[in-house]
Amino acid sequence: MSGITAESVRGVGSLFRDLDADDEESQTTQMESMCMNCHENGTTRLLLSRIPFFREVILSSFHCDHCHWSDTEVQSAGRIQDQGVRYSVRVASRRDLDREVVRSDSAAVRIPELDFEVPAFTQKGSLSTVEGLLDRAVAALEQDQAARRDACPDVAARIDQFVARLRRLKAARDPFTLVVEDVSGNSFVENPAAPQRDDAMTVTHFTRTAEQDALLGIFPPEPETADREEEGGGAGGRGPGEPAVHAGRGAGLPHQLPRVQRAGVHAHEAGADPALQGGGHHGDQLRRVRPTAPTR
Secondary structure, eight states: OOOOOHHHHHTSSOSOEEOOTTOTTOOEEEEEEEOTTTOSEEEEEEEEEEOTTSOEEEEEEEEOTTTOOEEEEEEESSOOOSSEEEEEEEEOSHHHHTOEEEEOTTEEEEEGGGTEEEOTTSSOOEEEEHHHHHHHHHHHHHTTHHHHHHHOHHHHHHHHHHHHHHHHHHTTSSOEEEEEEETTSOOEEOOTTTTSOOTTEEEEEEOOOHHHHHHTTOOOOOOOOOOEEEEESTTTOSSTTOEEEEEEEEEOOTTSOOEEEEEEEETTOSOEEEEEEEOSOOOSSOOOOOOOOOOO
8 A cells, every 4th residue: 555645745745755764654655566577466665765965766676475586676766967976985894884875777886906897787776785785796696606616617616716805895804995887877875974074985977978878868969950851753853753852941031921942953953943932820811912013
């Protein structure tokens, strides 16, 4: 049953509440949805939340009682930001491992000391901590390790060594740098000292490249050009089925509505067929024009 009330929709209360584990009045919306694992009906829960010193997000979780499959995801409740963002955090203590991290699906996560990277658009958005990101990386690397040890024992041994290094980072034994770079600008790493400055973290906003805009589905507007079209025959073509190219431009006449002047040029002739067409709406009345010869 939905916890969203009519008063909150009308603006009396806010749909988005500050994220707080002790908040017993958090409003969740529950609905039935199909399980993508067994195709039976499961339960999806939505929570509209506000991250302190960040912005609104939508937390969603799914659980299936039939196959016990579950999934979680975090989506931004706002638009794509005007600039991308890059967080660089020096992790040297247990407190740094507890930093909250909001990672959108367009964010890449890197650990330069290990030459380790999770590319953008390869995982769903998540709300976790630095330690949670390490746990997720370990779980992904250990997946299918049993079969890999039989098929490729050398590769499995190298993965085991890498996982051991990640576990040392998780135990705060070795300091490291965590970089979260999001071209959409919708990721976030917590500053425990907020609103004060965090000396262990650097936040950089950058302008996206054209390639990064294309990954987000943002394309520049096409430049305006003169209308050009090819027609078979017609007023512009000198023969049946022969194409002609028409170009049009706006033309203004004194005391008249806007006009569009068109010229058709045949591909095999140097001549042109100019034409003038109305560029505005039809008038409310008819007009009769009678030319008169000038009096001498």
